[in-house]
Amino acid sequence: MTDTIVSIKPLLAVLASLLVTPILASSRSANVREAWTFAAAGVKFLLVVSMLPTILKGTEIVYTVVEFLPGAAIQFRVDSFGMLFALVSSSLWIVTSAYSIGYMRGLKEHSQSRYFVFFAFALSATVGVAFSANLITLYLFYEMLSLATYPLVTHHQDEEARRSGRKYLLYIMGTSIGFVLPAMLICYDLSGTLEFGRQGFLAGTGAGRTLTAVLLILLVFGFAKAAIMPFHSWLPAAMVAPTPVSALLHAVAVVKVGVFSVVRVITGVFGTELLLSFNLNWILLVATSATILIGSLIALSQDNLKRLLAFSTIAQLSYVVLGVSLLSPKGMTGGMLHIAMHAFGKITLFFCAGAIFVATGRKNISEMIGIGKRMPVTMGAFFIASLSITGLPPCGGFWSKWYLLLGSLEAQQMAVVVVLLASSLLNAAYFMPIVYKAFFCRPEESLFENKVEEAPAFCVVPLVITAIISVVLLFYPQPFLRLADMTVSRIVGI
Amino acid sequence: MKIIGLIIALTTGGFLVYAAVDFPDWADPQSPASTHVSPHYIEKTMEETSVPNIVTAVLADYRTFDTMFETTVIFSAAVACFFILRTFLREEERRERLYRHVLTGVTVRVKEGGKIPPSDDFERIDDSWIPHDLIIKTICRLLVPFIQIFALYVVAHGHHSPGGGFQGGVIFGASIIVLAMSHDLRTVLQRIGEKVVGVLCAMGVLLYAGTGALCLLLGLNFLDYSALAPVLGVGPVMARSHGILIVEIGVAIAVTTAMVWIYNNVSSRGKYDEGL
C-alpha cells in the first residue's frame, strides 16, 4: 500500500475559494472583488502545485474531516488522478477569472458579485470532488456543485434561463438522488465501506453478476454530469449561461466532475478485475461509442456556435469514459490524459465564442463568414484549439488520441478503433468549415470590412494563453502524462 | 358521511367486543387490577399518610404529579378560552344605553354617549335582556352563601369523607355562576373582577407546584411532602397529611377561578357584557 502522509493541505485547497465568498459578496467596488477572486485563484493554484512534488514521489496525502460511520467519512485523499484533475481546474480558474472580468465588463452584465461568489463556490466543490477519498465525500461535493452552478446557469433570469435551469436541475439532481444514492447505499450495505481502494471495494463482496451490472448502470448513468447519451440534454440547454460560465463549467469543471466521478466509480468502486471477470465493460463501451458518434453527428448540424461546442463536448467526454472502460493500461492512460487535453482545447474554443459575441454580438456560425480578417488572433487560437480537439499533431490532443488508439488495439476492440477514427473525421468535419469560412472566404460574402477590431484585452489574452498551453502540451505533456501513468500503474499493479 | 361514520363505529365496536372477551369478569376480586398495585394503597395508606380517604391519599400523594398536571389542564383550558374569545375593543360606546329603576321597574333609555352616574337605585340592562324576575334573584342571592359554606366543607373534609379540592372548587365556582346567571354578569364582575380571577387561578396552581418546588429545595424529590416535616414541625407522616391539605386548597382555588373564568368568557362571547 503506498505510504500516506496526513496534511491539512487538501482541506485548505478546497476551502481557499469557499472562505473568500463572503468577502466577495460584501465587497463594494468591482476592482476589490476581482482582486480578491484573483487572490483566491492564485492561492488555490499554489496550494495544489505545492502538493504536486509529494504526489509525484508516489505518496498520497490523506486528511479526515469528520467520521460518520466506520466506512463513510468526509475524507480527502490526494492521489495522482485527483491531482491531475485539480491541477487542470485550478489553473484554468485563474485564466477564466481574467476572462470573465473582460466579458462581464464588456457586456455590463447585472449582479456580478453574485456571479463571482457562486463561481468561487463551484470551484471549491470541483476541487472537493477531485480530492475526495470515498464515494460519500464525492457525492457531497457533487451535490454542492449542482447547487452552486444553478444560479450561474440561470444568470440572465429570463424565461429561457428559467426553463433551462429547470431542465438542468431535473437531470442533475434527479439522477443523482434517484440513481447514485440507492446505489451508494447498496454498495455500503454489501461491502461495509465506501473507500476508493487500489482495487474497487466491491471486489471481495461476492455480489452477483446482475447486481454488479445494475449497480454499474446506476452509478455510471447516475452521474449525469458526464453527459452520457440518455442523460445529456441538460448540457445544450445550459448554454443559455454567460460564456465564461459555459467555458469553465461546461467545458472543464462541471462535466469533468461527472467524468471524473464515473472514472472513480469504475476504478475505485468496481475495480478492473471485477469488471473483466464479469466482462461488464461492454455496456460502457456501447453507451460511450453511441454518445461519441451521435454527439458528433448532431454537432455537424448545429448553427449556433455554443450549441455546436456543447455537442462536441458531449462527444469528447465520452472519449474519457471510453478510454477507461477499455480496461487496458494504455486506454486508461489515454482516457485520463484526455481530461487535461480536452479541457485546455475546449476552453479556448469557448473563449473564442465569447470573444466573438463580445466584439460583434454574433452567435451563429452562418453570420461569422470572413471574421478571420476582423479578429485574426481569436480565430487563430480557435484554429489551434480545434486541431487539439480533433487530435492532430501540432497540439496536445494528439497524445490522448494516440494512447486511446493504442489502448483499444491492446484490448483487441477493433470496433472502438473504428469509432475513434470516425469521430476524429467528424470533429474535423464540423470544425474546419468554420475556420475555412473565417479566413479563406470569398470577398463578396464576407460580412465584415477588413479593419482589425479584436475583443477587449482581458478576453483575448486568456484565450491566447490557453491556445499556447495546448500547443506546449504536445512537446511537454509531462505533469499530466506522468500523473496518468502513475494512476494506471497503481491500478493495474505493474 | 353518515355511512362512513356507521361503518367505522361498527368495526371499532366489533373489534372492542372481540377484545373484551379476555377481560376479567366484572367485580372479580382476583382481577390483576385489584391484586397488583392497589392492595399496597389500601393497606399502607393509613400508616404512610394517615389519611383515611384512600382516594384522596392516592390522588394527592402517591400520584400527586398527575394531579398537579390535571390542575394545569384546567388552568390551560381557562387561559385558552380567554385567549380565543376575549376581545378588548371598546366599540359599544356609541350605542344607546338602557337603565332600570330598581324600585319601580321602569326602564330608562339614554341617547348615545349619555350615562347615568352609578347609583344604587338604577341598574344597567341591555337590549337582549330577558324580563326581570324578582323571585329567582332573591332566592339565588340567599342560596349563594350556603353553597359556598358547603363547598368549603367539601374541600376541608377531603381527608375523611368523599370530596377534596376538585369537588369543593367546582361547587364554589357553581355558586358564583348561579349568581351570574340569576342576575347578570356585570354584578359578578363588580364583585370579582376579571383580573382577580385570572391572577387567582394562576396562584392556585402556583401554590400546588410551589409546595412541590419547596420540597425540592428542602432536598428530597419533587412533591415529596415528608420534606415539609421540619417546616411544619410535625412528623413525616403528618407532614404528608398536611401537605395533601395545602395542595387540596391550591386545587380548590384553581378550579373555582378556572370555572368562573371559562364561564365569563364563554357566556359573554368574550365581550364581558351582560352574559347569559
Add this chain to the structure above:
Amino acid sequence: MSQQYPALVVVVPLLSAFLISPAGWANKRLCFPIALVALAMATGSAVGLLFRVMNEGVIVYRLAGWDPPWGISYYVDHLNALVLVVVAVVALANLIPAKKSIEREFPDNQGAFYTLYILMVTGLLGIVVTGDAFNLYVLLEIAALTGYGLLAMGEGGRAPLATLNYLYMGTIGACFYLLGVGYLYIMTGSLNMVDIAGLLPSIYESKAVVAAFIICMVGVWLKMAFFPLHAWLPNSYTYASSPASSLIAPLATKVMIYVMIRLILTVFTPDFTFITLSISKAVVWLAVVAIVMGAFLALKERSLKKMLTYIIVAEVGYMVGGAWLGNRAGMTGAILHIANDALMTLCVFLAVGNIVYRTKGHHFENLQGLFKKMPFTMGGFVIGAVSIIGVPPTCGFFSKWYLITGAIQSGQYHFMVALLFSSLVSVVLFFRVIEISYYEPFSDHHGHGHDHHTTPMEEAPLSMVIPLLIVAAGLILVGLYTGDIVEHIISFAVPEGLV
C-alpha cells in the same frame, strides 16, 4: 442540583407559566424575559440530563418519593434524553423570533399567548420524560389544549374551524390512547411503563393485549397525522399565526412519534411488536402510501405554508416506516430523523414566519423577488429546503441514509423507492418556490393605490433573521456530527433485541 435535573426540566417551565399569566395582567413587557429564562434553564437541565445519562445510563427519578409501581417515576434513558434536548432547543430557538410577530398579532393578550406557549412546551417535555403511561395521557392533553388555544387565533374564520376539527380528531386520538392504557391496566394491574413491560410477556397471546397495542397505535397515529388519519393537520397549521405554527409544526408530530417508538421499544418490546404481531410489513406499506400521498398532495398547493404541512405528513411516513422496518438501521434512522426533522421543519417555518412578517401572506404570489429583498431569510430557507431534499452536508441526508440502509437490509425495497420518490418531488416543490422568488421581479402589488404607507420591503428584523441563520447552521453541524450522535446516544437507545 444535578440530581434534580429530571424534575427541573419540567417544573421550571411549569412554574414560569404561572408567573407569566399574572405578569400578562400586570405589565406585558415582563412575559418574554420570564419565558426566555425558563426555557433557557429547561434547555440547560435537559443537556445536563443528557450528559448524565450518557455517563450513568438509565436514571430513575421517583416523584413524591414513592417507589415505581406505586408512585409515578421517570425512566430517563438515551432515547428520551435526546428527544428532550431537541424539544427544548427547538422551543427556545422559536421563542426569540416569535417575540416580534406576537407583539404585532396579539398586542393586548400577549400574557395569554406566552402562557400557552410555555405550557405547551411543558406538556411536550413532560410527555418525553415521563415513565408513567397515564401521566403521559395527562401531558398529552395539556399539549393538545394549549395547541388548540395557540392555533385558534389565525386567519379569520378558517383558523378556529380547522382547530375545531383538530380538536375532534385529537380528542379521539387521546381517548384511544387512554383506552389502550386502560386495557393494559386491566390485564397487568400497573401503570408504570417498565413495570407493564415486565408483566406483559406472560400474556402476549391474549387478545386483549393485542387489542391494547392496536388501540394505542391508532390513537398515537391519529395524533401524529399518519396518512389516512392526517386530515386535520394541513388546515390547522396553515391558518394558524406564524409563531404558533412554527412552534407546533416541528414538535407536536415528532413527540408523538417518540411516544410510538417508546411503546414499541419499552412497553411492548420489539419481539412482541415484530414477531408475535405480523403487521409490521403492512405498516411499512402504509408508511409508503403516507410518503407518496404526502409528497403528491404537496404538489398542487399554491400556498407555501400548506405545501410544508403536507411535507410534514410525508416526513411522518418516513419515521413510522423506519421504526416499523424492524431492524437496527431503520430504528436508528427513525430516531435520528426525529431530531433532524424537528430542526429542518423549524428552519423552514421560521423562514416562512419572516416572509409572512414582511409580506403579510404565505401564498406563492407573496414570494416574488424575495431573493433580492430578503436574501438572508431566503438563504436560510434554501438550506432548510436542501436539508429536506436530503443533500449531504445537511442532516436530512444522513437520516435518509439510515432509513434507506434499513430498507435495503430488511429487503423492503418499496420503502426505499418511496423515500427516493419523495426526495425527487421535494426537489420539484422547493425549486418551484425558489424559482418564483428568484426570477419573478418584486411586483409591489401591496401598494395598489390607496395605502401609501406600505412598509418598505427589506429584510425581516434582526431578531428574526439571526435565529433562522443559527438554526440553518445547526442543520449542517448536526449533519456533520451524525456519527457521534448515533454512536454515543442512539446506539444505546435501540435495545440489543433489535438486530
Add this chain to the structure above:
Amino acid sequence: MTDFLELVVAKYNYWIYITLMMIGLYAIIAKNNLVKKILGMNIFQTAIILFYVSTGVKEGATIPILEHAHGPAHGAETHAIHAADYMNPLPHVLMLTAIVVGVATLGVALALALRVYRHYNTLEEDEILAQIRKK
C-alpha cells in the same frame, strides 16, 4: 349456549361502555352540526370514564375510605386492613383526571364553536364549507 350467556352476563359492563363509545364516535363523524359533534365527543369521553370506574369494583367491598380509624394517636388496636374489603381506589383517581380533562376540552371546544359562529353565523358544517368555497 349457556356458557355464552354466562360470559355475556359476567362481563356486561364492557358491552355498555362499548355501545356508549360507539354512539359517541358515530356522532363525531356523522353529525353535521358542530355542537352535536362536541356532545358526541363528550359521550365518547364519558364512556371511557365508565369503563375505568367499572374495573375498580370488587365483590362485597365497600368504598375505599377507612371509617373506624379515628386518627393514628390511639389506633393501637386497629386490626389489620384487608385489601379485599375495600374497592380499588386507583381507577377513581385516574377518572377524576379524565373528568377534568373532559370539562377542559368541552370548554375550549365551545369557545372555538363560538368563534366559528361569530365569523360564519352558522354552526352547520355544510353551510360553512359552502361559504368557504364561495369565498
